[in-house]
Amino acid sequence: MAKQKVIYYCQNCGAQSSSWLGKCPQCGSWNSFVEEVVKHDSDSGSQWSKKAPAAQQSKPKLIKEITYSEEERISTCCAEFDRVLGGGLVKGSLVLIGGEPGIGKSTLLLQVALLVQNQKVLYVSGEESEQQIRMRAERIHKDNDTCYIVSETSTQQIFQHIETVKPDIVVVDSIQTISTDSIESSAGSISQIRECTTEFQRFAKTTGVPVILIGHITKDGSLAGPKIMEHIVDCVLQFEGDRNYGYRILRSMKNRFGSTSELGIFEMQSSGLREVANPSEILLSQHDADLSGTAISATLEGMRPMLIEVQALVSSAVYGTPQRSATGFDLRRLSMLLAVLEKRCGFKLGAKDVFLNIAGGIKVYDPAIDLAVVTSVLSSNLDMPLSQKDCFAAEIGLSGEVRPINRIESRISEAQKIGFERIFISKYNSKGLDKSRYNIEIVECATIEQVFRKLFA
Numbered sequence: 001m002a003k004q005k006v007i008y009y010c011q012n013c014g015a016q017s018s019s020w021l022g023k024c025p026q027c028g029s030w031n032s033f034v035e036e037v038v039k040h041d042s043d044s045g046s047q048w049s050k051k052a053p054a055a056q057q058s059k060p061k062l063i064k065e066i067t068y069s070e071e072e073r074i075s076t077c078c079a080e081f082d083r084v085l086g087g088g089l090v091k092g093s094l095v096l097i098g099g100e101p102g103i104g105k106s107t108l109l110l111q112v113a114l115l116v117q118n119q120k121v122l123y124v125s126g127e128e129s130e131q132q133i134r135m136r137a138e139r140i141h142k143d144n145d146t147c148y149i150v151s152e153t154s155t156q157q158i159f160q161h162i163e164t165v166k167p168d169i170v171v172v173d174s175i176q177t178i179s180t181d182s183i184e185s186s187a188g189s190i191s192q193i194r195e196c197t198t199e200f201q202r203f204a205k206t207t208g209v210p211v212i213l214i215g216h217i218t219k220d221g222s223l224a225g226p227k228i229m230e231h232i233v234d235c236v237l238q239f240e241g242d243r244n245y246g247y248r249i250l251r252s253m254k255n256r257f258g259s260t261s262e263l264g265i266f267e268m269q270s271s272g273l274r275e276v277a278n279p280s281e282i283l284l285s286q287h288d289a290d291l292s293g294t295a296i297s298a299t300l301e302g303m304r305p306m307l308i309e310v311q312a313l314v315s316s317a318v319y320g321t322p323q324r325s326a327t328g329f330d331l332r333r334l335s336m337l338l339a340v341l342e343k344r345c346g347f348k349l350g351a352k353d354v355f356l357n358i359a360g361g362i363k364v365y366d367p368a369i370d371l372a373v374v375t376s377v378l379s380s381n382l383d384m385p386l387s388q389k390d391c392f393a394a395e396i397g398l399s400g401e402v403r404p405i406n407r408i409e410s411r412i413s414e415a416q417k418i419g420f421e422r423i424f425i426s427k428y429n430s431k432g433l434d435k436s437r438y439n440i441e442i443v444e445c446a447t448i449e450q451v452f453r454k455l456f457a
Contacts, residue, residue, distance in 0.1 A: 008033040009190035014226025027227070036185040071257055074169065074210065077115040080266060080275045081108075084237060084250050086258015089169065089210040093257065094201050096175075096230065098215040098223045099239035104248055104268055105214050107136065108239065109171050111272050114142040121146060122167035126153040126177030126187075140272040153187060155180045155199050167209065172200065174214040176224060193225040197232050230254065241268075245361035247282070248273065251302070263302040280307040280418050283360040290388065293380030297372030298393040298411035298423065299364055305407070305414035307391060309359035310369065312376035317353050328358030329373065330365070337374055337396055344400030345448050349381065368405040370396040371424060374448060375455065384456055389421035394429075394445070402445045404429040416440040424451060 008017045011034055013027040020033050073088030082088050089095070099105045106128070113121040114137060121144075125133055130151050137143075148165050152158050155178060162170065172178060178196045179187035186192070197213070204211045213233070216224040223230060230236050234256045241248035250264040266273040267282070276282060284296065284307060293312045298305060310329075317323065326334045334356055341347045354377060358364055371394040379386050393411045395403040404426040405411075415423045416438055427444035435442055445451045 006035060006037055007191070008035055010226070011190055012227065014190055014194055014228040034190070036189055036191050074116075074119060076112045077117055078112050078275065079277070080250065080264030081112055084252050084262050084264045085235065086255055086262070089212075090234070090257045091210060092204050092208040093210045093235065094197075094204050094233040095210065095212045095235040095237065096215050096223070096233040097212065097237045097239055098217050100217060102243075103239055103241055104266075104273060105239050106173050107140070107268075108248075108250075108266070108273055109173065109212060109214065110136055111140055111142065113147050113169070113171055114140065114144045116144070116146070116169065119146060119168040120148070120165060121169045121171065122148045122150065122162060122165050123171045123173070124158055124161075124178075125149070125151050125173045127173060139270070142272075153177050153179060155196055159199075159203065162203075162209075170200075170203075170209055170211045172211065172213050174216060175229075176216050188224075190226050193229055194232075197229050201232050242361035247276070247360060247362065249301070249362070259303065261302040263304065265301075279304070280414060283308045283362070284418075285309055285359055290385035292383050292385045293376050295372040295376035295379065295386055296388075296391040296420070297364075297369045298391050298415050299366040299369050300407060300411070301362075301366075305410045307414060307418055307420075308362070308364065308369075310372045310376045311357045311359060312373070312380045313353075313355040314349065314377060314380040315353050317351055322351060323353040323355070325354075326356040328361065328363045329356055329369070333370075334373065336398070337370060338377070340396060340398060340400055341374065341377070341448070345452070347378065347381065349377070352381070367395040368393045368411070370394065371402060371451065375424075375451065378452060378456070382456060386455060387422070389419075390424065390455075391415045391420045391422070392424045394424065394426045396448065400448050402426040402447060402451065408433065412438055412440060412442065424454075 008020050010024040010027065011032045012029045013024060015024055015026040017033060023030050024032050071090045073090055075088045076082055097105055110123065113123050130149050133149050150161050175193060175196060176188040179192050180195050180199060183191050183195050200211045218224050236254040238251045238253050239248060246268045248266040248268055252260045252262055265276040265279045267276050295310045296307055297310055298307055324331060324335055338349050338354060342349050356373065371392040374396055375386060375392055393405060395405055397403050408425060408429045412423055420440060422441045422443055424443045424445055427446045430444050443454060
């Protein structure tokens with residue numbers, strides 16, 4: 001007979017306790033413990049829910065005595081997805097993809113499942129029926145003879161389907177809808193998520209079949225479920241974007257087999273997600289007339305250089321307190337840059353409203369965008385347009401100096417490739433920089449005053 005036991009789990013970190021606690025002793029969060037009834041049944045569950053047999057007794061080895069080989073990767077035939085993974089799916093890896101509802105997680109993975117060549121893919125859906133998935137596949141206009149679809153929520157049934165199909169890749173949508181018989185609590189609870197993730201981990205490590213899990217996120221943007229789930233998996237990817245724009249960004253938050261600095265960019269269309277090989281062209285507005293308050297910045301997203309458009313509007317304050325608004329940029333950093341312009345450079349902006357927008361709906365955290373922000377604000381304040389052939393890449397210090405940034409060579413190369421004629425950088429970035437390699441004019445500046453004179457003199 002099954003033995004029932006009540007355990008209290010922390011919703012934040014997954015810590016368990018035999019009684020309710022107001023504050024979690026591990027993560028320090030308050031009122032995060034919830035009650036769950038756990039059923040321990042030795043006869044229930046799949047072969048992957050049981051602990052693996054004890055391996056041969058290990059012994060310590062010198063690090064030079066350990067043999068290793070490069071990880072064998074499976075190409076998904078999606079260049080942007082492979083880029084974020086570090087070159088493809090590693091055999092036996094466990095990948096977790098999170099994102100807001102409706103952002104395109106299921107569409108992305110179904111598209112990847114249909115793109116993979118010469119590999120059997122089993123797509124397990126716990127949220128949609130097989131007919132709904134077929135309708136999405138018709139919309140994507142892709143067909144595949146090696147992609148299998150099943151609608152199932154029990155891990156025991158899922159592993160039976162896996163034994164029948166013997167796939168090379170398994171996709172689970174989503175981990176919050178999957179449950180195991182060894183736990184009595186409902187699907188999506190802390191214990192179910194942790195146990196199901198552990199079962200898929202054992203399966204992936206034992207058979208060498210990579211497993212991709214889709215995870216929900218909470219209202220604050222973090223992955224739903226205990227933090228221990230993120231420690232179990234090998235890769236954590238974040239799929240994000242603005243619903244008002246068609247662009248989607250796939251970021252790597254954790255990757256045991258590659259860099260976490262890479263990101264993939266997609267464009268959502270009626271026929272699915274389109275890979276964006278050159279994001280600079282879609283993030284720059286196409287207009288013929290010279291407009292004031294617009295500046296182009298050479299920034300970095302991960303390891304990829306791209307050019308983005310910064311738009312500023314400066315107007316007289318209608319109310320007593322001037323307004324400061326920023327979209328896609330840190331509002332506190334904008335206030336700091338405005339204070340630098342007023343204190344160090346003498347521009348009176350304290351009684352004016354300042355609005356800033358990053359075109360394309362993306363959020364930028366690179367400090368190299370500071371110079372473009374400052375020049376766009378000055379351009380709008382003076383109502384004098386900047387040249388469409390100029391771009392900027394530098395950080396602004398509190399004393400008004402133009403500070404150097406990292407990877408200046410890749411930024412200059414990207415600006416040259418797009419067709420810009422001048423790029424403004426810090427003069428401290430010129431050390432070791434071979435200007436003869438570039439066909440673009442490199443303007444070096446040390447202070448904001450020098451930038452102002454060269455632009456508006």
